[in-house]
Amino acid sequence: MKIGFVVNDVMTEEAGFTTTRLAHAAHQQGHDTFVMGVGDMAYDPDDFIRARARHALQEKRYKTPESYLADVQGKKGASQRITVDELDVLMLRNVPSDDYLKRPWASATASEFGRVAMRRGVIVVNDPNGLAKASTKMYFQLFPEEVRPRTLITRDRDEIKAFAKEEGRCVLKPLQGSGGASVFLVQQSDIPNLNQMIDAVSRDGFVICQEYLPAAEEGDMRLFVMNGRPLQVKGKYAAFRRVRGGGDMRSNIHAGGKLADAVVTEKDLKIAEIVRPKLVQDGMFLVGLDIVGDKLMEINVFSPGGLGSAQKFTKINFNRYVINALERKVHYMSYYGRNFDNIDMCTL
Secondary structure: OEEEEEEOOHHHOOOOOHHHHHHHHHHHOOOEEEEEEHHHEEEOOOOOEEEEEEEOOOOOOOOOHHHHHHHHHOOOOEEEEEEHHHOOEEEEOOOHHHHOOOOHHHOOHHHHHHHHHHHHOOEEEOOHHHHHHOOOHHHHHHOOHHHOOOEEEEOOHHHHHHHHHHHOOEEEEEOOOOOOOOOEEEOHHHHHHHHHHHHHHHOOOOEEEEEOOHHHHHOEEEEEEEOOEEOEEOOEEOEEEEEOOOOOOOOOHHHOOEEEOOOOOHHHHHHHHHHHHHHHHOOOOEEEEEEEOOEEEEEEOOOOOOHHHHHHHHOOOHHHHHHHHHHHHHHHHHHOOOOOOHHHHHOO
């Protein structure tokens, strides 16, 4: 299998990232594995998509993601211009929100190139058209109300203040963004300072005002969904908990949150089942559901991370099983002469 991974920038990838772990797993399983940045892609005059991609030594097997990435990024690895249209699988693992401010041209580029590559039968996951619908957190509002916190999305200060007063406690965050940046918990005592919070969140666009969920005090759980269903291997789910660090309301790991083991309950599986039809409809192959209590806080469809964290507690390398699932898709596609709808193939 020839598989390519699209990231924001190859040289800023880290060994602990799920993308690196997936690429390492693919390489260890003997696949031709390439890593390319969004800016490395090109549409050539002959109507083919090509990219300046990097790869590790094909004949070498690497024991760890660290040693694998060192060669991908270092002198021992190789850089070559590949024809993306000749890949079996193109996995879009870039995070558009990371490029939103400094490289706005890069935000939608990977999906656009991926959409063109689909013409020649490349399996592109997650589906580029589905990702285009999910370009902001507004996508979350398209899922059933039963699994979502009460939400207002606006730039109007008066509407934000009225929502905060009505809720008593609410969360403000930007419509664009990730990683817990510019996220505020607003309580009644904060109302006099609300203008400053609104300024901080709205400087880059719309503001999400969200009902505060008391269960968030205990952190949240990330549950991975693959092919529309919770990823489970040997009776263990690909999931982990993130518990707040100190007094910070955010449970994101790079915002001070701590990792903990997760117990997946029937309640969590019900949430996954409720959102499954739309995830399948939009061709979302690998997704991270962030669950707080009986509600979803977020659906991460762009480069969901944390498979390594799930492995830490379950002792199962879920990355291998993700690659195995892609192998099966390639086999299916070969039977049909690369003539199969990409959305269907993403979740088959």
